[in-house]
Amino acid sequence: MEDKEISQAVISRLPRYFRYLGELKDEGIERVSSQELSDIMRVTASQIRQDLNNFGGFGQQGYGYNVGYLYDEIGKILGLHEEHNLIIVGAGHLGQALVNYMNFERRGFIFRGIFDSDERLHGTQIRGITVRPMREMERFVKDNDIDIAVLTIPKSSAVEVAEQLVSCGIKGLWNFAHVDLQVPDDIQVENVHLSDSLMKLSYNLAPHDR
Amino acid sequence: MEDKEISQAVISRLPRYFRYLGELKDEGIERVSSQELSDIMRVTASQIRQDLNNFGGFGQQGYGYNVGYLYDEIGKILGLHEEHNLIIVGAGHLGQALVNYMNFERRGFIFRGIFDSDERLHGTQIRGITVRPMREMERFVKDNDIDIAVLTIPKSSAVEVAEQLVSCGIKGLWNFAHVDLQVPDDIQVENVHLSDSLMKLSYNLAPHDR
Numbered sequence: 368m369e370d371k372e373i374s375q376a377v378i379s380r381l382p383r384y385f386r387y388l389g390e391l392k393d394e395g396i397e398r399v400s401s402q403e404l405s406d407i408m409r410v411t412a413s414q415i416r417q418d419l420n421n422f423g424g425f426g427q428q429g430y431g432y433n434v435g436y437l438y439d440e441i442g443k444i445l446g447l448h449e450e451h452n453l454i455i456v457g458a459g460h461l462g463q464a465l466v467n468y469m470n471f472e473r474r475g476f477i478f479r480g481i482f483d484s485d486e487r488l489h490g491t492q493i494r495g496i497t498v499r500p501m502r503e504m505e506r507f508v509k510d511n512d513i514d515i516a517v518l519t520i521p522k523s524s525a526v527e528v529a530e531q532l533v534s535c536g537i538k539g540l541w542n543f544a545h546v547d548l549q550v551p552d553d554i555q556v557e558n559v560h561l562s563d564s565l566m567k568l569s570y571n572l573a574p575h576d577r
Numbered sequence: 578m579e580d581k582e583i584s585q586a587v588i589s590r591l592p593r594y595f596r597y598l599g600e601l602k603d604e605g606i607e608r609v610s611s612q613e614l615s616d617i618m619r620v621t622a623s624q625i626r627q628d629l630n631n632f633g634g635f636g637q638q639g640y641g642y643n644v645g646y647l648y649d650e651i652g653k654i655l656g657l658h659e660e661h662n663l664i665i666v667g668a669g670h671l672g673q674a675l676v677n678y679m680n681f682e683r684r685g686f687i688f689r690g691i692f693d694s695d696e697r698l699h700g701t702q703i704r705g706i707t708v709r710p711m712r713e714m715e716r717f718v719k720d721n722d723i724d725i726a727v728l729t730i731p732k733s734s735a736v737e738v739a740e741q742l743v744s745c746g747i748k749g750l751w752n753f754a755h756v757d758l759q760v761p762d763d764i765q766v767e768n769v770h771l772s773d774s775l776m777k778l779s780y781n782l783a784p785h786d787r
Contacts, residue, residue, distance in 0.1 A: 378780050382773035386755065409757075445776045446783035460677045464670035470755070470772055476779075514782065539782045541775060545596065545680070557778035561769065562680055563592035565751060566655045568767035569686075570588050572724065572749045573656030
């Protein structure tokens, strides 16, 4: 099956299905109907069926979905059955927070290296991982089969660092810098723009019946 | 003008307009056409016109947009002309990272208090703000006109804490816990599900021509 045409909107919803199915699984629930899933996830049953049909369905008429099977399959679709090797660029507070967040590792996202331009941090460790100087980054990426780089650096340096990473073979960038990165088409960028998120909340809080 | 019907998709794009206009402004650029804005933002000029028309337009035929004016107006639409009082619940790494991120304060989002259930943290300070016990939270919210609570706590406690916050008058929740919060309709929730974002990146990195 060729599913390159699946919209990013559908893909954005997959981790949420994965999360809810994981919870059902933890509760020992073995099967679920799209209606039941609809009730707990607060999306329509028809949307659930449509979304999952993109990947071949998984459901059986009159039975619903097998929770464990669907959980595993969505995990595979999300690429979670394989390990990802990550580096993090920027050992500030946010970088430290991400390295210390154990859930990523449970899902197969393993932090292999941390890089920072601040000399005072070089040689220090975050959860057992040594902070290295930027000049060692390219070599490290090549030697350690790194596929994802997490950027927790100011926007002033993010563009240049992203270019460097792309040139040494990084395929995915998880970007927390407050800037849109322009990269070749075969490089995947996922942005977490925290300020944008907070501004959206602010908008929704403001009175708009002017 | 009544603009309650403006879609969340449009609203999601507003912070990005705000960011680009801020950069143009910093560069001393006074006016910009929708075509120029389109080129740097990589969205179509027609989308830009459509988005901004939701709020009354702002553009002038043959002139384009006045950068400073549009920046200010979008800022107002986003509610950034008013200060927001925030508390953060959860003084772990992520909570500390957010408190230390100065850009929020520049936009009028002021952290007034930090709360954590860990006794060892009580009385310690993060950027001059004292970490307080959870039992003081409700009183603090009422006494300090807090409108936004940031949840950087595990999902096991997030649901209960959110209910508590809603009951003492919080209007907005910026939720980093890996759970969907069920709150009354007049409470605004903006989620930052970091794991979901990372899984989406993982999906886009995986080969999908099975």
